[in-house]
Amino acid sequence: MQPIEEDLLHLLRSTNSRDTDRAFRILYEEQYPIVARYISSRSGQTQAADDLFQEGLIVLYKMARQGRLDHVKSIPQYLFTVCKHFWYRQQQQKGQTVAIEDQVTEIVENPTVLSHLFATERGQLIDKLLQQLGTDCKTLLIHFYYDRLSMKEILQKMHYNSEAALKNKKSKCMKKLRDLCEAIPQLRNLLN
């Protein structure tokens, strides 16, 4: 892995959101024009490229946090591959024929959850859930399960007295989340 790749991986895995934002900015500068040109050369709109690129960045972030980019030699190129897969999948969903040699049957990262996320109805439900969950619980659960931070790292960010207090809070937050999901019929489906 080249130094710039190590830097990017380091930034994507950082506990500081300013670092991850910096990685996103670097990738936008370096890779977005390439993705946009690729999609426009296949009669796609620039807006479509923008949406796909943003989804690609989110997938990249999650994979980096889960340690799934360790084997990847070039992060910008991997991002391009992810965006390309999203593009083909989208074209296939629209019923458009894709040349056989360009066909990719399955994406590395299943985007089903993401594609639902951007639907208005789902977005409203998530907003409602976030509102009822409260800022502390939301931040704690996202840091632990989504950003994959350790309890020690979260402790530095959230200013709890001890790891034990933080663990206790996490258990309460998980219970609250479960109760909220049970109470909102559309969200109950996510648990079944």
Add this chain to the structure above:
Amino acid sequence: MNQPQEYIDAYLRGELSPEQVQEFEQEMKTNKELAQALNERQKLMNVIDLLGDQQLQRRVGQIAKEYHEKGQTKPTRLRIMRSAWWVAAAGIALLVCAYFLLNRTPPTPQELYAANFSLYPIEIGTRSELNDTMRLELEAEKRYNSGAFAEVLPLLDSAAILTADTKWQLAKGICQMELGDHQAAVRSLQVLITEQDILYEMPARWYTALSYLKLGDLDQAQAQLEVLASNSGGFRQSEAVELIEAVKQNR
């Protein structure tokens, strides 16, 4: 296992040692409550994933907005223009188009790579009887076509699969390209070129040329493309001719 929730979290976050994973999975087979708790935790994590996605999407959206506001590339938006401005706007658009036609910069090697790279189709078809190598080939085909390129490479370490069909040598190079290891890709593809493989020499030259583009070695890229371009009616002949012109513009 005194604190099952913590153990479940550690299991889901991939923090357990292989021995602990084995122990945990063994325990789950007999402990229904544990299996149920794991199942519930996974579902709640899916919900948290949605919350995290939404939060991250807002941050990424903000970065996208900043990027476009800097004026590098504007996203396409439909705008309703008032009729009074239409003629003036069309005139300006014509001037802008003329400017870009006269001053357009050639695509960079990186952009040429992106515009020309596409996966070579690997299909091995169905077979009635399978030996070990065929099973390996089926698995490699499945992973290749699902985009799991890093998982294909260990399967191709087997000498049996590489000698069974030389297309796997090509697939190896392409997987390395997809993973961004172009030096390794060039080495893998060179095997087919040196051996003048009857089926895959030309595809190997095409992908080698693309890898050289990515590595910024325009001379080597052009040398491979010249061979393809001189092969009348052959693999990617017309694309090679066009790509040579584009490479020349980069010099």
